[in-house]
Amino acid sequence: MSGVRRPPLAEGVLPGLLGYRLRLAQQAVFRDFAKSVPGMSPGQVGLLVLIDANPGVTQSRLAEALQRDRSTMVGVLDRLQAKGLLERRRGSDRRTNGLWLTPAGRRALGRALERIAGHERRIAARLSATERRELLRLLGRISD
Amino acid sequence: MSGVRRPPLAEGVLPGLLGYRLRLAQQAVFRDFAKSVPGMSPGQVGLLVLIDANPGVTQSRLAEALQRDRSTMVGVLDRLQAKGLLERRRGSDRRTNGLWLTPAGRRALGRALERIAGHERRIAARLSATERRELLRLLGRISD
DNA sequence: TATTGTTATACTCTATAACTATA
């Protein structure tokens, strides 16, 4: 057994900080996501959605949209391509790669989005519809 | 020049997802934090606050509170100790290390918290006092 | 036997600098 009764840690100034509370919420959401959508991260699903909604988009445009360095995209895309979820096709400007989901990628994305529906229900389980809308609005005021 | 006029990327289903909007907000906050508190991450400051508020806390207790593996703490604490910000002292249960901030650690934490005050003002700049409180409350409903 | 800290190892995400091929 492990009923070892330890007083909870004092959190000092942290609970008053918006950044800290946001980080805690994000970590809780991340843990539920990992259980709900095994084998894919929020970032990976986000990338697949972006490519699906912008077929032929280049790596650089994606990097710009995500505020990441070009070189960061290479490995991230390599991993998704290695799983057979996307293709790089050389563009008419032959410096560029256009990105497309493969049929397997579209199927995997569809399955992930089904799982995410349940995940979203769980994380918002303790919010009313009004509160959920209000939370989205307030988060928007922070992200610009 | 780079006035290259590109249509913004379509975001597909993402903007309707609470998890996505939370992640965007968190990333925006993280970027401002990095500019505001150079050389320290939110996680590192959080750890220093926890040790400051719980002097002598063991690595295992910290790992448990942060929901991280024991082995994860080793490297994280090594880095802060290498910067001279904390000490490990062997406990009376000689399997344990008690953790304490050094004087330099307390000074560094004080400086970081001063910077964080400005950071917090900036990220909440577009929220009224009421909205800020409401956001904290709603985030709490998500983190448990 | 169980717990604490550690090591060895591995993987993801991130960046900077330098290279290549194209434009």
Next chain:
DNA sequence: TATAGTTATAGAGTATAACAATA
């Protein structure tokens, strides 16, 4: 000259498995 993608390299943060010291 400038841009797109890549490589080499580095560092933080995360995990699992196994080990030594201690309880």
